[in-house]
Amino acid sequence: MSTYGWKKVFKFTFVQTGKSKAFIISTIVICVLVLGLSLLIGVMPLLTSSGSGSVSQGDTLAAKKVYFIDNSGITSAEEYKQSIEQLGLQFESRDASELESLTETVNGSTECMLITVSAGEESIKIYGARPKDGSVSKDEADGILNLISGCFSTLRLEKMGLDEQQVANALAPVSTSTSVAGEEEENMAVSVIKMVVPMVSSLVLFILIFAYGQMVAQSIAQEKTSRVMELLLTSVRPLAVIIGKILAMGALSLMQFLMFIAAGVVGGVVSMPIVSSAGTAVAQSGVFNEMANAIGKVFSGFSPVAIVAVLVVFLIGFIFYALIAGLVGASVSRMEDLNAAMQPYAIIGVVGFYLAYFPTTMAGIGEGPNTMAIISYYLPFSSPFALPSAILTGSLSIVEALIAILVLAVVTVLTAILVARVYEQIIFHNGNRLKISDILGLARNK
Amino acid sequence: MSLTVSHISKQYGDFTALHDLSFELAKPGVYALLGTNGAGKATAIRIILGMLSKNSGEVLWKGKPLSPVSERVGYLAEERGLYPRYRVMEQLVYFGELKGMKKPQIYEAIDYWFDRLSLNEYREKKAEQLSKGNQQKIQLVAALISDPELIILDEPLSGLDPVNADLFKSVINDEIAKNKFIIMSCHQMPIIEEFCSDIAILHHGNAVLQGNLNEIKKSYGRVNLSVKCDGNVIPLASECGLTPVEVTPDRIDFKIKSEQQAKELLKKIVASDMPLVRYELREPSLHEIFVENIEKADNAAKEVSA
Structure with missing residues (x-):
């Protein structure tokens, strides 16, 4: 069957759809949304760092002077002097009887703080008072108190007779984690990314593959019902029309996908200097390194071969869905019948999507791949949505991925053969909407 | 070519x-x-x-x-x-x-x-x-x-x-x-x-x-006669065995079986001194050929199904 002319159909469809208002507006709107979202995600650590209370030597602080009262009976005010002065603050030790007058002084000042250390019945309380006008922020005050709290713990242990090493050991943070026996432990960032990647990936792929498939159906139905198809078919075969159209829509879909990724990358790149320039401890606290390490761990399967495999899956998956959509588009004689005719296509797509979405997301956060996730990798309706993230995150071995791609490719080729057999007859069918059984009957009788 | x-x-x-x-x-x-x-x-x-x-x-x-x-x-x-x-x-x-x-x-x-x-x-x-x-x-x-x-x-x-x-x-x-x-x-x-x-x-x-349109028309012969006279020509046509198929203010159309029928009617009109305005003997139009053939095919189909 001749496919002469598919490149011309491709070019025309690509150019005309690409410059349509609907395409331009949807691309701009989604790019802006992705850009905004990635900016938000990028500066999220900065926003969430509020109240984390961390200051260190060299930070520029609004407070200039600290009045210190220690009536804990465990430590004395003078023992904190060095730590306070290291922050560039003036230190003044005061008596507990001055508490009331000092409170008033701090309240009316713009750069003073009052810190008290006292012992309760069951706990030690470290309290900080800051000026009423807000010139010293709560973050800054919390940061200074955290530092004093650390000093208190160290001093208390030293007073119990522990040497420097023993103190360090006693104060070492304790963390807990679990993992599958024999496997490396996962931190929170890895778990979150493992859950989010398949979720976002399957959703984006579903939108691109499914929505553009619908556009193929709409375009073919429009050409058929407006009788343009008859003019086209004096120059090219029906198969050339559907191939050119599907590939053009696939290219546009891929182009839009890459633009969304570019918008996301731009957002990430732009947000980084914003966080860094904030000069907070967050920027220096290793959050970025932690995230980078987590992303590196999750995308362990990330390689040029994996990227090619993902693009191949995307392309074959798109062709598979678009062939079905094209057939549906060709089966209607009136545009108003298209929505009803598209119902089986929509059901297949949505079921395929959910099959990919939930099990693979669960597999990302669970104890390993579950049965449903494995099925979704090999089922042609769901594999276009499930495979890409599985390949990039290394959830599937190379051999498993190749088998899944092969299954998808074989089913797509069989679908293409079916479409080629019946498309020519369906495209000239006028009258009642064809049912699936009618289409299969045409294929058998051909 | x-x-x-x-x-x-x-x-x-x-x-x-x-x-x-x-x-x-x-x-x-x-x-x-x-x-x-x-x-x-x-x-x-x-x-x-x-x-x-x-x-x-x-x-x-x-x-x-x-x-x-x-x-x-x-x-x-x-x-x-x-x-x-x-x-x-x-x-x-x-x-x-x-x-x-x-x-x-x-x-x-x-x-x-x-x-x-x-x-x-x-x-x-x-x-x-x-x-x-x-x-x-x-x-x-x-x-x-x-x-x-x-x-x-x-x-x-x-x-x-x-x-x-x-x-x-x-x-x-x-x-x-x-x-x-x-x-x-x-x-x-x-x-x-x-x-x-x-x-x-x-x-x-x-x-x-x-087939060729001219030859098809020729094969039908000149079977359409259109006449217009200053007087009632229908009784004269009846004497020649002709029945009008269409009567308009402009003309009266007859279907003839042979050109002899048309000649007989002409002789009668001349003999009656009725002023003759129009006398046209012509082949059937494509429209007539089309309708006749479709009807013939439909009748044949009805006979077969009967």
């Missing part, structure tokens, strides 16, 4: 859309495909154009199977189709490219046809912004843009105003003068009589009459 359509048939399950149609255009000219709605004309055209697969037969162009993909064939479909939201120029460039034309050739052809059909002001308009007549002109340009040797016109003049109908007729005459092979399907019989040398009348997928 010729077009040979040989024994083409198309079956959809138990339904026969076209049965064993054959005809030949041995030399340039216009061949008419006539028929009632659903007679199989569109099926025949689609098979000739290679759009539709056939169950049997072949279509040869210059002795080889016709492939519109490799040959330039112009087609003006009955139901017009343009992309409503795309610009006219862009569509025509696309259709030209699909015909294998280079862009300079396409622009040259568009310039020619836009001048010829007075379309220059619509170059950058979207198809949906054009009137139905102008859309039809754009369709004609799309059909003729590649200067095809074989042209298929399906109802080319339907829906056109008299001015545009004359414009289309002049274009068809130009194409005939350029020795093109044209197949025309049309329900307006005077148009067929104006342009076509050979015809096929289709009914329920079968060709019920085929």
Whole structure:
């Protein structure tokens, strides 16, 4: 069957759809949304760092002077002097009887703080008072108190007779984690990314593959019902029309996908200097390194071969869905019948999507791949949505991925053969909407 | 160089859309495909154009199977189709490219046809912004843009105003003068009589009459008699065994069995001194031939089913 002319159909469809208002507006709107979202995600650590209370030597602080009262009976005010002065603050030790007058002084000042250390019945309380006008922020005050709290713990242990090493050991943070026996432990960032990647990936792929498939159906139905198809078919075969159209829509879909990724990358790149320039401890606290390490761990399967495999899956998956959509588009004689005719296509797509979405997301956060996730990798309706993230995150071995791609490719080729057999007859069918059984009957009788 | 359509048939399950149609255009000219709605004309055209697969037969162009993909064939479909939201120029460039034309050739052809059909002001308009007549002109340009040797016109003049109908007729005459092979399907019989040398009348997928239009008419003989007198001619006609088939203020029409009947009536009119205004003995019109053959085929079918 001749496919002469598919490149011309491709070019025309690509150019005309690409410059349509609907395409331009949807691309701009989604790019802006992705850009905004990635900016938000990028500066999220900065926003969430509020109240984390961390200051260190060299930070520029609004407070200039600290009045210190220690009536804990465990430590004395003078023992904190060095730590306070290291922050560039003036230190003044005061008596507990001055508490009331000092409170008033701090309240009316713009750069003073009052810190008290006292012992309760069951706990030690470290309290900080800051000026009423807000010139010293709560973050800054919390940061200074955290530092004093650390000093208190160290001093208390030293007073119990522990040497420097023993103190360090006693104060070492304790963390807990679990993992599958024999496997490396996962931190929170890895778990979150493992859950989010398949979720976002399957959703984006579903939108691109499914929505553009619908556009193929709409375009073919429009050409058929407006009788343009008859003019086209004096120059090219029906198969050339559907191939050119599907590939053009696939290219546009891929182009839009890459633009969304570019918008996301731009957002990430732009947000980084914003966080860094904030000069907070967050920027220096290793959050970025932690995230980078987590992303590196999750995308362990990330390689040029994996990227090619993902693009191949995307392309074959798109062709598979678009062939079905094209057939549906060709089966209607009136545009108003298209929505009803598209119902089986929509059901297949949505079921395929959910099959990919939930099990693979669960597999990302669970104890390993579950049965449903494995099925979704090999089922042609769901594999276009499930495979890409599985390949990039290394959830599937190379051999498993190749088998899944092969299954998808074989089913797509069989679908293409079916479409080629019946498309020519369906495209000239006028009258009642064809049912699936009618289409299969045409294929058998051909 | 010729077009040979040989024994083409198309079956959809138990339904026969076209049965064993054959005809030949041995030399340039216009061949008419006539028929009632659903007679199989569109099926025949689609098979000739290679759009539709056939169950049997072949279509040869210059002795080889016709492939519109490799040959330039112009087609003006009955139901017009343009992309409503795309610009006219862009569509025509696309259709030209699909015909294998280079862009300079396409622009040259568009310039020619836009001048010829007075379309220059619509170059950058979207198809949906054009009137139905102008859309039809754009369709004609799309059909003729590649200067095809074989042209298929399906109802080319339907829906056109008299001015545009004359414009289309002049274009068809130009194409005939350029020795093109044209197949025309049309329900307006005077148009067929104006342009076509050979015809096929289709009914329920079968060709019920085929051949050279002049010869078909001759084979019927001069069986129509139109008379107008200053007086009542009907009693005289009755004496000759003639019954009027149509009476209008302008004339009275009779069907005659032989020219002898017409001569007898003329003698009686002259003998009666009745002033004779009009006396015309003529062959049947294509319209009459068409209706007669369709009725004959229907009656035959009824007899078979009975």
